[in-house]
Amino acid sequence: MPSSISPQLIATLLEIADVAPDATRPEAAATWLGAQLEGIRPAIDDLAFEAEPAGFVLEIHGRAR
């Protein structure tokens, strides 16, 4: 399956992080990352505009009470 992420982008982001480009395999990383992002996209699109990361902590501790 073609990835929505290009291997060149992976290599560039590693360069920005000042990490050697051969630290990972850009082709495989692009395939993997593309699949993960596609996996969450529908749920993200359904999120309320106001949803924030701290919502999880409130949710799980709220259910303890």
Added chain:
Amino acid sequence: MTATELLALSATGLAAQIRAGRVRCVQAMETVLARAAEIQPRLNGFIRIENARALEAAHAADRDAAAGRWHGPLHGVPMAHKDMYYRAGEISTGGSKILRERPAPRTATALARLDHAGAIQFATLNMSEFAFNPTGHNWHFGHCRNAWHADYITGGSSSGSGTTVAARANFAALGSDTGGSIRLPASFCGTVGMMATYGRVSRAGAMPLSHSLDRVGPLTRTVEDAALLLTILAGADADDPTCETRPVPDFVAALGQPIKGLRIGRPTRHVYENADAGVTSCMEASLDVLRRLGATVVDVEPPALAAAGAAWSIVAASEAAALHAKWLRTRPQDYSDQIRTRLAQGLAIPAHDYVDALRMRGPALRAFCEAVFSRCDVLHAPVVDFATPTIVESEVGGSPEMMAVLGRITRLTRPISYLGLPALAVPAGFLSNRLPIAMQLVGRPFDEATLLALGQAYQGATDWHLRAPQV
């Protein structure tokens, strides 16, 4: 009592024998140290065994017992921990080459609480490098091997925790779970594994992998031991701001709560889609046992487990990459190929996708609880959906197929980690390859008591946990 009889005791059972004066702490320690030395060449479950210090502590525990100074419910019980729990000034390798050089900055709250309860830590345990591998391979300290068959993986990352407890070379172990690292070795090695709710147990002083996902917990022979250890480990800690501040239940007392009428959810989507027939058969048999105990089995449809698994990947990879970015720049050669490859690809995740993966976590938990726990009290599933692979079969290194292989192993554990829910792995039979398999009982947030009571009742009706490998 013979050595075999002593080593067959659970941690709770040994504590009772010590308290009754039938076993001395030194006797228990000498026996377990001899057993550890015996199995180490075959299983490689330990990283460091502290013979002299452990024996000295056991002598002191005997002296204190003779003087009536009992330290706690685990007085004199030998334990070992995954080599990622810090003790101030000592080395915790994290299964890595890099941390082998660094004295730990503090003592882990979990270790301090076990010390206070009287347990004696006699060794540190092998683990996956930086706790970032679900198979138990370790390219720095050697691969850990399964006590039931040394050609097979232990599961990881708490690999030594699983195999040493299974091999009767350790009465109980501390492990950690970010995406399955307690439950997987518990399932592959045939032990109990308790991953409590995110926030139930302090992670302070435990080597971090992913702050949003890391959890601390025990691997034990019995559910009763898991209940005791969780009671000791759980509770508020000023050093871990994620900890729940409400009082901790007495999980041992709660073991006797009634099972009759409990509703057990059998998932109708995602979980069994690719499951081996042998796994499905073991799970159905375990549900039959729970029915005979008075529980009711109902079908449930857990929502969005695949999305939860993908979100876990984004969060874990991003946070792990952030923790390791400096060493990836300066010491890339000191990582194994697999761990460096996995960590470095986390550097390529866009920041907004990481934030989005965290933003969807609260709504995902709410949707899951409403869909599942409105219909049942406990969700029942396998920990893994296929037979244990061999070490050679799963030796993928940093190859292009690595992520697919590792993702398959954690397919049923990562979503539960992402949702922050408690899960108890309980041995539930053996597959045709004669290796054990566990069921995964998933509960409402902070309802570990129900999971433990159900697991205890199940172990009262089965004998899987009493079977020992011939190592």
